[in-house]
């Protein structure tokens with residue numbers, strides 16, 4: 260038996276795993292006691308990983324060879340890799356020549372490894388000359404990115420997991436981390452059990468399992484987070500609970516924010532958010548003073564840590580939500596010290612690593628900005644290309660909208676399932692039908708998106724892949740292969756390199772290759788990509804020039820930054836009071852509250868929220884194969900308040916029709932007293948394999964995204980997946 264240390268491929272906690280295998284087959288998995296993220300623990304999803312890798316399941320579910328669909332709707336036919344890559348390179352070059360590079364769009368995934376991302380970023384922005392590369396992180400973390408950059412100057416979560424053990428107050432907002440980040444929540448529970456006097460505030464419209472642990476649950480109305488934060492700051496300032504010395508010494512822009520916050524009186528905030536005045540005062544006090552029962556002097560201030568996720572991010576005010584929360588930390592000096600600071604919980608396992616290499620349409624390598632001419636010149640020089648294009652790339656939804664309009668002719672989709680996971684499904688499906696070329700690079704054969712592919716390219720997945728990932732606390736871990744790739748599956752970066760080598764023969768004839776990574780000796784080739792990424796971070800906020808794969812091997816996962824000469828990574832950022840802005844001062848972000856994009860009205864009188872289950876992951880390509888992971892929820896069901904069920908004469912299990920302005924679904928309903936009246940909740944995991952919806956514009960819509968809105972945050976371009984107004988009636 261062989262043991263291999265690797266990382267769980269699901270959520271952004273980034274737990275270490277030890278995989279047992281017999282050389283051919285993965286036989287068991289357990290938590291890695293040496294990994295700082297989980298110290299040996301695994302949740303139900305992580306501890307079932309070996310079962311999802313069973314050969315019998317793999318034979319049913321995996322894509323094992325390149326396939327071509329000669330006609331849309333026809334069965335795909337097997338091809339060799341050389342045929343597939345030669346043909347695809349020719350088709351891309353033809354579209355490039357006829358319509359220009361911006362007729363190409365690449366849509367990747369927060370589940371790719373850092374090296375996969377790096378290669379595709381270089382291929383698309385460096386070689387093909389378009390910035391049309393975005394990822395499903397746009398649906399997940401782009402508001403957190405924009406919020407950090409607007410306030411702290413860099414996309415860098417300043418706190419770490421150890422701060423959970425040290426915080427006097429935990430402010431958990433827009434996150435049911437008991438289900439979405441279970442192992443980190445265990446740490447919250449353990450800290451609370453050791454120190455019952457410490458305070459937990461949970462901000463969530465729904466009484467979730469996370470809220471059950473709270474000393475104070477603020478069940479606010481959906482989309483009122485900015486108003487809540489402004490109201491809390493109003494109270495802190497009025498009560499003398501802010502930290503004026505910190506504001507003076509380390510921040511800018513306070514006067515503009517103060518002018519907005521002045522209007523957020525406790526009475527107005529209580530009315531807009533639907534909260535009790537006394538709860539607002541208590542929350543403001545605990546947040547400012549780290550859970551202390553009586554406010555004291557500045558030196559007696561205990562630390563407050565905020566943990567937050569999609570409830571803030573997936574909003575038409577996503578950036579403002581993030582920034583308003585960070586404003587509270589800046590106004591009270593609750594940042595840069597043990598137990599204090601904002602810490603966004605990453606949804607996907609490697610959304611952080613993707614951002615590090617510039618894996619969004621507005622980013623470049625090592626947290627550089629595509630809009631910055633100096634950054635473009637630096638990256639062009641590193642890659643050995645003449646220029647990196649200046650024209651803004653399209654974000655995720657924009658890319659599909661451009662394909663639906665006929666501007667984008669080719670869509671290359673890797674490791675993600677937009678025909679299930681994107682809002683405005685009718686538009687997404689129009690885009691997939693209208694594009695001249697749809698390539699899906701995937702481990703799994705049957706997803707909603709594979710049905711639209713002209714070409715299917717088999718990719719490796721967990722247990723077979725190698726590279727690195729970065730978790731929510733900036734910790735870089737190795738991902739290692741325990742078994743060989745099945746069938747003809749290749750690593751995502753290998754596919755990118757082999758495509759790039761074909762393209763550059765035409766795009767850069769006679770010039771040296773930009774993609775010399777060894778695709779035969781995969782460990783060597785992958786490390787060479789990582790080294791190139793590492794070198795690109797020199798002098799940047801995420802500088803890891805002191806890190807190597809040998810050091811990761813010898814000392815285990817490390818946090819960034821870890822610059823040359825440092826003996827270990829930095830646990831916390833901004834401890835010296837200097838931020839990543841030009842003048843070293845953090846910036847208060849002054850944005851007035853705006854209501855949700857599609858509010859309730861007389862025709863659509865219910866608010867629909869979407870959520871994760873504990874035991875399923877995203878669109879269920881992997882977790883949906885295991886019976887045991889359906890024990891928590893065996894079928895899709897809508898949750899509604901008992902009072903609404905009674906009014907509509909509904910019983911548990913009755914079929915209901917749910918209709919928004921975008922589409923409709925029929926599914927069973929269950930009562931949930933944790934909701935407020937007029938609010939509904941629907942888990943996001945089920946797609947067309949399990950749930951069918953209405954037909955709009957000739958497109959059969961499926962899953963929760965038959966209903967969700969494409970309205971998005973104007974700054975982060977992240978869609979408002981967490982709220983849409985709907986009608987509810989008995990089916």
Ligand code: SF4
Pocket residue numbers: 267268269270271272273274297300301302303304305306440441442443
């Ligand atoms: Fe995997 Fe997240 Fe569970 Fe850890 S908490 S085992 S990373 S799904």
